[in-house]
Amino acid sequence: MNITQHPDLLDRLAASYALGTLRGGARRRFETLAREHATVRAAALVWQTRWSGLTELQPAIDPAPAVWTRIDNLVQADKAAAAMQAARVPPAAAAPGGWWRNLLVWRGAAAAGAIATLAAVVVGVQVNGGLRATTGAQIATLQQQLQATPQIQYVAVLADDKADASMLVTFDPKNNQLVLQRVGGFQEGADKSLQLWALPPGQGPRSLGVLGHDKLLKLVAQEGDVKEVPTLAISLEPLGGVPSETGPTGPVLFKGELIQRML
Structure with a gap:
């Protein structure tokens, strides 16, 4: 399918x-x-x-001091048991490469794994307890954030000539806003600007705005600016960009199809 x-x-x-x-x-x-x-x-x-x-x-939650005390007690007890066991080993059996020494190594590794598992369980219980204590406030805050989440109607992934994604573009009709997020490693020089262009069919390129150097960028736009526009492109221009009527003067670095999503 x-x-x-x-x-x-x-x-x-x-x-x-x-x-x-x-x-x-x-x-x-x-x-x-x-x-x-x-x-x-x-x-x-x-x-x-x-x-x-x-x-x-x-929020970050630190485990209770008692958790670390119990873990330290277990580690110290294991060290003491290993020392007592080693003291009982006959001299001949303690020779390098002997089977008893190998057995102790495996037992120590198994004990360390058990301690690590126990520590993870204890810490997990403590953290979950902290999460339950703040569940009500967290849910209320989450609901407020979800209500304020932009309604994404159009989306595009702009990629370079090697098909590597470099910019995620979304349009929120409720706030008349284009949101661009850099997802690649490209960064223009201080004397250059990236400029976003709409490429409507049968017409010349139309500038949608000049981009700053931030990772998350926002541009004011109307739905008519992006509706019926199949392709977006980003060119490298002199600092401050170029007038829309001139079209891109520098190389087109990224391009992608604009897709309408169901709200």
């Missing part, structure tokens, strides 16, 4: 992929589709942006 023809399914898969709950063969198939279809890449990038903002809601 071609998931690009099923927006609801694609949206759910992209959300699971970005969250990390899509695993195994399903995750590998999704990554294969993402390499082949700009629509799938765009959906994944949109959800990665959404989930990354939610991590700011959860």
Whole structure:
């Protein structure tokens, strides 16, 4: 089944992929589709942006001092037991390369693994307890953020000539805003500017704005500026950009198809 023809399914898969709950063969198939279809890449990038903002809601929680005390007690007890065991080993059996020494090494490794597992469980219990204590406030804050989440109607992944994604572009009709997020490593020089262009069919390029040097960029735009525009492009221009009527004067670095999403 071609998931690009099923927006609801694609949206759910992209959300699971970005969250990390899509695993195994399903995750590998999704990554294969993402390499082949700009629509799938765009959906994944949109959800990665959404989930990354939610991590700011959860404050850092330090485990209780008693947790570290218990872990230290277990480690010290294991060291004492290992020392006592080593003291009982006959001199002949303690020779380098002896089977008893190898056995002790494996037992020590097993004990260390058990201690690490116990520590993870104890810390996890402590953290979960802290999370439950703040659940009400966190849910309320999360609901407010979700209500304020932009309604993304158009999305584009702009890539270079090697098909490497460099810019994620979304349009929010509610706020009349184009949001551009750098997802590649390109950074223009201090004396240069990136300029965003709409490439409507049968017409010349139309400038949508000059981009700053920040990783997240926002431009004011109307829906008419992006509606019925199949392609967006970014060119490298002199500092401050060039007038719209001249069209791009520098090289076009990134280009991508603008796709309308179901709200």
